[in-house]
Amino acid sequence: MSSENKLHAFVRGEIVPLDQAYLHVSDLSIQRGYGVFDFLKIINGRPLFLEDYLARFYASATRMHLAVPLSEDALKTTIYRLIELNRLPMAGMKIILTGGYSDSGYDIGDPSLLIIQQPLRLPGQALRERGLKVITHDYVREVPTVKTINYSMGIRLINKIKENGADDVLYHREGLVTEFPRCNFFIVKQDGTVVTPAEDVLRGITRKHVLELAGRTYKVVEGAVTLDDIRQASEAFLTSTTKRILPVVQVDDVVIGNGKPGAVTLSLLQDLIQLEEREA
Amino acid sequence: MSSENKLHAFVRGEIVPLDQAYLHVSDLSIQRGYGVFDFLKIINGRPLFLEDYLARFYASATRMHLAVPLSEDALKTTIYRLIELNRLPMAGMKIILTGGYSDSGYDIGDPSLLIIQQPLRLPGQALRERGLKVITHDYVREVPTVKTINYSMGIRLINKIKENGADDVLYHREGLVTEFPRCNFFIVKQDGTVVTPAEDVLRGITRKHVLELAGRTYKVVEGAVTLDDIRQASEAFLTSTTKRILPVVQVDDVVIGNGKPGAVTLSLLQDLIQLEEREA
Structure with missing residues (x-):
């Protein structure tokens, strides 16, 4: 490898x-x-849905009283410069904004903006075919609509997930389901309605696109999803930038539908892949 | 200043x-x-109540599944080496343990241990004489008994504190009072009983010593404190390593007692100062 293939970051x-x-x-x-971030996918040098991610990033910063030191145009220019330097065919890009160097160790300083790009591997066919088993945990993120860097609960639960032979953990508050630490959650009801929690969740960019795609064929609802609704559902799946759509076939001891990835889930995944290919 | 007076840290x-x-x-x-920390005071080269702080630090680390890379003896040796190098007459020392360098950006790596020592100024006479005005906010820290580095809520509330001309913010959950972002809370009841919240609070080292000191003269209770109890209290105060004891004379619109620092509060502060002087 020549030196120009060494990965670079913006700090x-x-x-x-x-x-x-x-x-x-x-x-x-x-x-x-103290900080916020966002995470987007770059395929063949093109950042997918860049406007969506940047809008959320600037909104997160505002909610945490942090001023982004670059205008949206300057940030885009920097993103494209990094992409050109790093030359990765498939990459994730993380944009982090922290409270900055603080003399007091408590008050916000000049925020530190970081951009890190690294190779990304999408989930393989095997995971898509078997579907995920997840456990549940009673917890709501502190500022659920903001993408803060606080993942203390998710990381503390990694061991519990492993001990249960599970793939991830679904948060709920007294039976009202919200989201995974890093993914949104959807169910498909027996009548074919696609439902995703509306309150106390991060508005995922993939969630948004899946809602649009699903709305072309199915009745779509952003509303309450309870643990009991999951019991009655015919399908369930998660969405995220890195995972796209993955079927969820078991939640705690409850097997969803026939325990196999569902037809609606897989057809939405095909739609999403096509949407991303058009964008890339 | 010679170069040997340059501050050093352990990283x-x-x-x-x-x-x-x-x-x-x-x-x-x-x-x-993701991380935990502790913070202790060093006076004339002596770390005060070192055993207490280290016990809490190792307990916090365990609760967050982090292995401290130094034994307690090795950590003490390092602390004393830094104290000798830095030669600060009055200092705060922060010991931070993070999740370490993480390849995945999510899974815990080899934890990073940091020790930072910096000059410390204790609160002046003026603050002690006027007492503090505080506002309240409905919030419980995520893992309240562990000293994690997560202060998102406290820092987000800095502006609200300023806008209200207040000095700090007192957390409660539906009227049940817990703590300040960085201090514990006490009230003195009309009958002279000293009470501090027992549940969902960080077990402060200063809190512990103040409970012991107060127990020599007053009835002392670790139990529930409600916003209504504050309304009825004759005195209120906070405790912390850096602030020792500071009177609280107003909580939201409620003036405590006669609105001036109370006699019990000030006598406990004298006891605490004497205890620290014996220790230093």
């Missing part, structure tokens, strides 16, 4: 080799876990 | 000048706000 105003991308320990992410 | 196994204390952006504190 506080400068493009540097990724292995030299560091933050001072006074940064408010390290001191107080 | 992932090495003592380095503080201005060269950096973490790679793959660290799980930056990626996911």
Whole structure:
């Protein structure tokens, strides 16, 4: 590999080799876990649905009282410069904005903007064919509509997921289902209606596109989903930028439908793949 | 100043000048706000109540599935080496343990241990004489008994505190009072009983010592404190490592007692100062 294939990142105003991308320990992410981020997919050099991700990123920053140090145009220019430098055929790009270097270790400083691009592997055929088994946990994220960097609960639950032989954990509050730590959740009802939780969830970009795609064929509802609704559902699936759509075939001890990935789920996945291919 | 007076920090196994204390952006504190910490006071080269703080630090680490890379003895040796290098007459020392450099940006790696020492100024006489005005906010920390680095809510509320001309924010859940973002809370009832919330609070080291000191003279209760109890209280105060004891004279629109720092509060502060002087 030539040196130009070394990965680069953007850190506080400068493009540097990724292995030299560091933050001072006074940064408010390290001191107080304070920051927001977004994560998008780049296929063949094209960032997919860039406008959607940037709109959410700037909205998250505002909600956490953080000023993005670059205009949307300047941020786009930087994103495209990194993509050109890194030359990855399939990549994830993480844009992080922290509370910055803080003299007091508590008050917000000049926010630190980071952009990190790394190779991305999409889930394989095997996972799509078997579907996921998930456990549930009573928890609502602190600022659920904002993409903060706070994943303490999700990471603390990694061991519990493994111990249960599960793939992920679905959050609910007293039986009212919300989301996974990093994915949105959908069910398909016996009557074919596609439902996804409306309250206390991150508005996923993939969630948004799946809602649009589903609306062409099915009745679509953004509304309450309870653990009991899951018991009655004929299909269930999750959505995310990196996972696209993955079938969920078991929630705790409840087998969904016939325990196999459902027809609606798989047809929506095909629609999503086509949408992404048109975009890329 | 000679170069030996330059502040040093401990970062992932090495003592380095503080201005060269950096973490790679793959660290799980930056990626996911994942970490724990503790904070102790050093007076004339002596860390006060070191055993208490280290016990809590190791307990926090365990609760978050993080292995401290140093034994308690090795950690103490490092703390004393830093104290000797930094030669600060009055200092705060922060010990942070994060989820470490993470390849996936989600799974825990080899935890990063940081120790940062900086000059500390205790609150002045003026603040002690006027007492604090605080606002309230309905919120319980996610893992309240663990000292995690997650202060998203506290930092988001800084503006609200300022807008209300207040000094701090007191958390409660549906009227049941817990703590401040960085301090514990006490009231003194009309009958002289000293009460501090027992549930969903960080077990402060200063809180512990104040409970012991108060128990010598007053009836002391660790139990429920409601917003209504505050209305009826004759005194209120907060405790923390950096603030020791500060009187609270107003909570939202409620003036506590006669609106001036109370006699019990000020006598406990004198007891605490004496305890710290014996320890230092």
